[in-house]
Amino acid sequence: MKIERIIFVLTVFLVSLGACKFNAKNLKKDHALGTSDNLETKAIPFKIAENYFINNTVNEKIPVKIGEEKIFNKFFGKATHIGNTGKPTPIDFSNEYVIVVELEETNKSSELTPVRFYKNKDNLVLNYKVDEGQDLGFIVRPFMIIVIKKQHVGNIILNRD
Numbered sequence: 001m002k003i004e005r006i007i008f009v010l011t012v013f014l015v016s017l018g019a020c021k022f023n024a025k026n027l028k029k030d031h032a033l034g035t036s037d038n039l040e041t042k043a044i045p046f047k048i049a050e051n052y053f054i055n056n057t058v059n060e061k062i063p064v065k066i067g068e069e070k071i072f073n074k075f076f077g078k079a080t081h082i083g084n085t086g087k088p089t090p091i092d093f094s095n096e097y098v099i100v101v102e103l104e105e106t107n108k109s110s111e112l113t114p115v116r117f118y119k120n121k122d123n124l125v126l127n128y129k130v131d132e133g134q135d136l137g138f139i140v141r142p143f144m145i146i147v148i149k150k151q152h153v154g155n156i157i158l159n160r161d
């Protein structure tokens with residue numbers, strides 16, 4: 001009888017522990033996707049544009065918001081690779097616009113990752129992180145392109161975490 005009671009208590013403990021871990025993972029995942037319980041903020045859906053490069057003729061700072069294909073093409077070219085993942089992300093400028101996060105030139109490998117994108121009153125706030133890696137031996141211009149629907153309007157605020 002005593003062994004059954006110990007097994008029962010251990011089982012309840014392990015199930016409770018597993019539920020806590022599951023809940024913590026879900027909260028972390030939701031935060032990364034930009035969801036919020038705060039009524040003042042609302043997550044904005046987006047996609048990251050892949051397989052583009054900054055044209056080598058561009059010397060000036062790239063605008064944070066670009067809503068026209070002609071202007072976008074002035075700054076960016078398509079970097080197509082073999083395979084399904086090698087095609088540039090399609091951007092429909094009649095329904096979408098892009099937000100560009102551009103860093104200073106560096107000789108370090110740099111990966112930009114969106115952490116949270118949400119609307120707060122009249123502001124569209126993009127929190128992102130930068131992971132710097134090893135010395136490349138040459139200069140790069142790190143950037144990230146976020147594609148969103150034109151229905152989402154507001155002042156764009158970029159926050160580096």
